[in-house]
Amino acid sequence: MTKFNDTILKAFRGEKTDYTPVWYMRQAGRSQKEYRELKKKYSLFEITHQPELCAYVTRLPVEMYNVDAAILYKDIMSPLPAIGVDVEIKSGIGPVIDNPIASLQDVEKLGTIDPESDVPYVLDTIRLLTKEQLNVPLIGFSGAPFTLASYMIEGGPSKNYHKTKALMYSDHKAWFALMDKLADMTITYVKAQVNAGAQAIQIFDSWVGALNVADYRTYIKPVMNRIFSELRDTNVPLILFGVGAGHLVKEWNDLPVDVIGLDWRMSIKEARDLDVTKALQGNLDPAFLLADWDVVEEKAKQIIDEGKAHPSHIFNLGHGVTPEISPERLKKLTTFIHEYSMK
Numbered sequence: 001m002t003k004f005n006d007t008i009l010k011a012f013r014g015e016k017t018d019y020t021p022v023w024y025m026r027q028a029g030r031s032q033k034e035y036r037e038l039k040k041k042y043s044l045f046e047i048t049h050q051p052e053l054c055a056y057v058t059r060l061p062v063e064m065y066n067v068d069a070a071i072l073y074k075d076i077m078s079p080l081p082a083i084g085v086d087v088e089i090k091s092g093i094g095p096v097i098d099n100p101i102a103s104l105q106d107v108e109k110l111g112t113i114d115p116e117s118d119v120p121y122v123l124d125t126i127r128l129l130t131k132e133q134l135n136v137p138l139i140g141f142s143g144a145p146f147t148l149a150s151y152m153i154e155g156g157p158s159k160n161y162h163k164t165k166a167l168m169y170s171d172h173k174a175w176f177a178l179m180d181k182l183a184d185m186t187i188t189y190v191k192a193q194v195n196a197g198a199q200a201i202q203i204f205d206s207w208v209g210a211l212n213v214a215d216y217r218t219y220i221k222p223v224m225n226r227i228f229s230e231l232r233d234t235n236v237p238l239i240l241f242g243v244g245a246g247h248l249v250k251e252w253n254d255l256p257v258d259v260i261g262l263d264w265r266m267s268i269k270e271a272r273d274l275d276v277t278k279a280l281q282g283n284l285d286p287a288f289l290l291a292d293w294d295v296v297e298e299k300a301k302q303i304i305d306e307g308k309a310h311p312s313h314i315f316n317l318g319h320g321v322t323p324e325i326s327p328e329r330l331k332k333l334t335t336f337i338h339e340y341s342m343k
């Protein structure tokens, strides 16, 4: 195995690096033909329950694109069955939950997670990857309470989160009990991933941008503060990411996180102009990867240049790789980022 490359860990910690490190959200799976072949035989949950296979899927993009980190192949829904949520991933729909949360009684029925007995395959995959297979860091992850709750209350993906917000606004007891249960689950689950070997953690609060700043402060910030404060003890870098959450970055900058992940709606410079001091991760709109190469290069240069104005930037997309993006494009982009940022 070649020498371990810890460049991205330095960038996560806010240190200057020789080049801009890069990884892509949803880099595993999606457009790779090796993965698509596997998906004809196995569902996401079937892959994640088999550590050798799951490690293979996690490694594929590292080997194919030469990215600076791996992210464990699994879904933000993966820990939910352990606490009593009947979740299924339906093709063409996404996660579907048969027993949605509607009241405090529903919240009280939720259990707790014991990672070693509930998700041993997740921990075994991490051990396999970090002890034997990878020469770059492995990022573990969890969904955040608001984003997980949105699926648990709506019963599946949503456009407007009306049921979620209705519960949040009208039943404070149920809402805060749910946030606490999901925070406990997240903390225990993430700590287990770190103990198994994960070297950084991303918390996906993908849909929290649906809230305004005042509601974020009232209903979400305290629980996120608790999660990150408790996770600080793990000593691994902590990344927080959300979609359409530019209006929340000042709030995020107050939290004990190391890195803020931006989607493409707010530039790196705009975030810096708001006095965001944390390391920044992002933020090429994945749609660029379907455009002509010179357009991609132009935009990537701008992002790298803006990132370099401050010690630490980690290149990423503004959200996940989509299935139609070609692996060759991602490989070319990675090489370009590495070479251009070294100049």
Ligand SMILES: O=C(O)CCc1c2[nH]c(c1CC(=O)O)Cc1[nH]c(c(CC(=O)O)c1CCC(=O)O)Cc1[nH]c(c(CC(=O)O)c1CCC(=O)O)Cc1[nH]c(c(CCC(=O)O)c1CC(=O)O)C2
Residues within 6 Å of the ligand: 024, 025, 026, 027, 028, 029, 030, 043, 044, 071, 072, 073, 074, 075, 076, 077, 089, 090, 091, 092, 093, 094, 095, 141, 156, 157, 158, 204, 206, 207, 320
């Ligand atoms: O996004 C999709 O693929 C559509 C369905 C969907 C899933 N989870 C979901 C959604 C969105 C929604 O419906 O609200 C719900 C979901 N999963 C996830 C997030 C966080 C985020 O991306 O902002 C979210 C919420 C936000 C979002 O949809 O992007 C995280 C996730 N899913 C997944 C991964 C792992 C990976 O892609 O390597 C990861 C995270 C790690 C990473 O960024 O790499 C994997 C995943 N989830 C899912 C699938 C489809 C499985 C199948 O069809 O059998 C797949 C695999 C694939 O894309 O080929 C199901």
